[in-house]
Amino acid sequence: MLFVELRFFxxxxxxFAVYWSLRSxxxxxxxxxxxxxxxxxxxxxxxxxxILASTVLDWFAGxxxxxxxxxxxxxxxxxxxxxxxMLGFFKYYNFFVESGSDLLRWLGFGVDDYTLAIxxxxxxxFYTFQTLSYTIDIYRGKLEPSERxxxxxxxxxFFPQLVAGPIVRAVxxxxxxxxKRTWAQHVPVRSSLAIFLYGFVKKSVVSDQFAPIxxxxxxxxxxxxxxxxxxxxxxxxxxxxxxxxxxxxxxxxLAGLLGYSLPRNFLFPYFARSFTNFWQRWHMTLGAWFMDxxxxxxxxxxGSLTRTRVNLFTIFLISGLWHGAAWTFxxxxxxxxxxxxxxxxxxKEWLSRAPxxxxxxxxxxxxxxxxxxxxxxxxxxxxxxxxxMYGFGAxxxxxxxxxxxxxxxxxxxFFVVHAFMYKLEVLERSAKVPVYVFAALYGLAWALxxxxxxxxxxxxxxxxx
Amino acid sequence: MRRLAPVLLFLAVFVPTSLLMGALVPWPSEYGVRSKxxxxxxxxxxxxxxxxxxxxxxxxxxxxxxxxxxAARGHELRTFNLGIGGMTEFEADHMVxxxxxxxxxxxxxxxxxxxxxxxxxxxxKQAHLSPRLLYWHTPEMTLDALRACFRGDRPDAGAWYLxxxxxxxxxxxxxxxxxxxxxxxxxxxxxxxxxxxxxxxxPVRSDEDWRLASARLxxxxxxxxxxxxxxxxxxxxxxxxxxxxxxLPTAAELRREGGYIDLDHIEGDEWQAWRAEFLGDLxxxxxxxxxxxxxxxxxxxxxxxxxxxxxxxQVEAARAKGVEPIFYFGPRTASSPLAYRLAExxxxxxxxxxxxPERYPALYRxxxxxxxxxxxxxxxxxxxxxLADALADHLDAERKE
Numbered sequence: 001m002l003f004v005e006l007r008f009f010x011x012x013x014x015x016f017a018v019y020w021s022l023r024s025x026x027x028x029x030x031x032x033x034x035x036x037x038x039x040x041x042x043x044x045x046x047x048x049x050x051i052l053a054s055t056v057l058d059w060f061a062g063x064x065x066x067x068x069x070x071x072x073x074x075x076x077x078x079x080x081x082x083x084x085x086m087l088g089f090f091k092y093y094n095f096f097v098e099s100g101s102d103l104l105r106w107l108g109f110g111v112d113d114y115t116l117a118i119x120x121x122x123x124x125x126f127y128t129f130q131t132l133s134y135t136i137d138i139y140r141g142k143l144e145p146s147e148r149x150x151x152x153x154x155x156x157x158f159f160p161q162l163v164a165g166p167i168v169r170a171v172x173x174x175x176x177x178x179x180k181r182t183w184a185q186h187v188p189v190r191s192s193l194a195i196f197l198y199g200f201v202k203k204s205v206v207s208d209q210f211a212p213i214x215x216x217x218x219x220x221x222x223x224x225x226x227x228x229x230x231x232x233x234x235x236x237x238x239x240x241x242x243x244x245x246x247x248x249x250x251x252x253x254l255a256g257l258l259g260y261s262l263p264r265n266f267l268f269p270y271f272a273r274s275f276t277n278f279w280q281r282w283h284m285t286l287g288a289w290f291m292d293x294x295x296x297x298x299x300x301x302x303g304s305l306t307r308t309r310v311n312l313f314t315i316f317l318i319s320g321l322w323h324g325a326a327w328t329f330x331x332x333x334x335x336x337x338x339x340x341x342x343x344x345x346x347x348k349e350w351l352s353r354a355p356x357x358x359x360x361x362x363x364x365x366x367x368x369x370x371x372x373x374x375x376x377x378x379x380x381x382x383x384x385x386x387x388x389m390y391g392f393g394a395x396x397x398x399x400x401x402x403x404x405x406x407x408x409x410x411x412x413x414f415f416v417v418h419a420f421m422y423k424l425e426v427l428e429r430s431a432k433v434p435v436y437v438f439a440a441l442y443g444l445a446w447a448l449x450x451x452x453x454x455x456x457x458x459x460x461x462x463x464x465x
Numbered sequence: 466m467r468r469l470a471p472v473l474l475f476l477a478v479f480v481p482t483s484l485l486m487g488a489l490v491p492w493p494s495e496y497g498v499r500s501k502x503x504x505x506x507x508x509x510x511x512x513x514x515x516x517x518x519x520x521x522x523x524x525x526x527x528x529x530x531x532x533x534x535x536a537a538r539g540h541e542l543r544t545f546n547l548g549i550g551g552m553t554e555f556e557a558d559h560m561v562x563x564x565x566x567x568x569x570x571x572x573x574x575x576x577x578x579x580x581x582x583x584x585x586x587x588x589x590k591q592a593h594l595s596p597r598l599l600y601w602h603t604p605e606m607t608l609d610a611l612r613a614c615f616r617g618d619r620p621d622a623g624a625w626y627l628x629x630x631x632x633x634x635x636x637x638x639x640x641x642x643x644x645x646x647x648x649x650x651x652x653x654x655x656x657x658x659x660x661x662x663x664x665x666x667x668p669v670r671s672d673e674d675w676r677l678a679s680a681r682l683x684x685x686x687x688x689x690x691x692x693x694x695x696x697x698x699x700x701x702x703x704x705x706x707x708x709x710x711x712x713l714p715t716a717a718e719l720r721r722e723g724g725y726i727d728l729d730h731i732e733g734d735e736w737q738a739w740r741a742e743f744l745g746d747l748x749x750x751x752x753x754x755x756x757x758x759x760x761x762x763x764x765x766x767x768x769x770x771x772x773x774x775x776x777x778x779q780v781e782a783a784r785a786k787g788v789e790p791i792f793y794f795g796p797r798t799a800s801s802p803l804a805y806r807l808a809e810x811x812x813x814x815x816x817x818x819x820x821x822p823e824r825y826p827a828l829y830r831x832x833x834x835x836x837x838x839x840x841x842x843x844x845x846x847x848x849x850x851x852l853a854d855a856l857a858d859h860l861d862a863e864r865k866e
Binding site for chain 1: 475482486688695
């Protein structure tokens, strides 16, 4: 069930109405938990077994890992091994088995593939990181173990952000579950509604509209001319941002209407002037998670410059693999690790001061190329794409199809609108608009947006992660 | 009340603006829907009779020929062919209502091709969301389509049958980890265990009742139609007059042929493939034609039949506007026993059945057919003459009365 589907609007309307009509906070939370399981289970009921297993594991691990408890380190390890074990099995088993078999075959050993047809649960990478944060934060003494299993279950399964973030850490969310939510105190109505609409437009009007063109080109780059491939890569740059940040915005808006605050996940990343700055604006909650739970424990930037660079590179390598079990994601991570390494030590500062917005150009051009790797089906397809873009390789001839140049204009048009939103701080200002003016403008905006919704829904790109 | 005021204000702006957006969506530019409709609208006072129906009408009836035949029989009428290829029952009903809504005083006859009033929606998702399926989903038409969904016979889907017991472990094996060696065909303990589990069966229901799926789709399409969902580009191009003109038929062709489209000169691989398929199976065609006559004689109880409800409604709507409805069935290889029984029962006040090879053999000669259900120009000329004769007979009888 996607946030942009009509049926989701009905489900949310019912969930919202029942939620705020219940007086007891405990019943409200139980109701939200039931709705969360219903929404997640609507993808596939089998997913519920895993998320429940993960919750039960961390319920016991969290209680066992609290300061002062015996064997608390063992409980921490139990959580790490259990959660990462599930993630590893369901997401990475085939990748490692295939890669290992390929390597052994390359070395001359005769081996068979032992791959399995494994179901990849939607959003497993997201909720695994959330459950891990719960036990780790308790182990570190930053959080008390939850008194109620259902509170922990709601934290793990909270439907607005369950399948594609923002990744909410336990210290950010669990305290909200212990304080009764009230409409007057906890619901920023106008900003929640505005950010939901903004996310909806990004996903349903921009991303879904571009999707068929991008899929057509990326599925068979060899059949398209060079300009078409360039346009498709440009469109993908817009699509992936709108798709992912659109989901995050809608999640923040929905959670806000239920009285819960989620951290911001995007901050106009395409206006960054370096990759260091870019990653502080793109999928910010993942970056923060890696910083807190991996980078700082590794020593962060406290050691030598070389050590800091090694730490940064490691983080980006893991981040690449987090996105998916494929070599394209590993290469994507390596590229960004290298950018971070290069920028550390003065280049980043130079970029931020460079004339003619060189930092902006550098970031966006290289991002476009790494996103081409990210989007390619495999390394072979990736080579085809770059071959077509730069006119090399065996497939340089034979392109027959071309896509309309209007799509390039549409992508550029998006950047202009985006810049407008950024400079005028439209979202921030929405909360200050008088309530009746807001209501009228909101009605007008929805009526004008609906005709521009793409005729078909496409799943969120980040659901696969 | 004060809390609700912003919500009411939101609705007060949203609803009318959204309805306006929906109203601005132009009719689809496919198979001549829009060009024929706009031509008829612009010249409606010139025509005394209109044909509404599917491709059998669009590619089968030549209004200038019909007018000439009628004139020869002493009836000065001008007819127009509003038939559209692929027109479904409810879409045709929408066209009938649109014609009646705008009926000029001189419109005397509405000739409607008989259909089966099926509300099932076929085709993939893209077909579901096509402008063609969208434009007729007005609230009134949608309610009718919903009624038709649930007046339809209960389908076989929904019957109970037995399937393997979905034990948790079996589900895990089957759903999470489907390794080739873990299936029932595998050797050893795993295979034996899975064969055992597969042997345990529970009664379960089969797949979804199509009526629910179709009803849901009709309701969704109605919302799309009302709000213009996904139709932004068409709204803007319609407002600015930028939408591409339909390839067929052109205004000159409409003027010359009165809405008839000549398949002898149609272009497109799809059409040529259908023609080749027809010419490659003339033996099968002949057998199917032979079966029509007997099939037309089948007894069908019309009392309480859902189709009777729709036809009665259509007849009443036409008569309320002072227009006489006349129904017909074209020379297709399909039988139409229901139409004949409805005509005998008086539900269809006037009905011309042309799917009678024993009576109209020329209409079934394969040289007059483009494909199984469509006529060539020579076939259309014969069909037009026969229909004009039937209509003239009917008008003569009316005069006598």
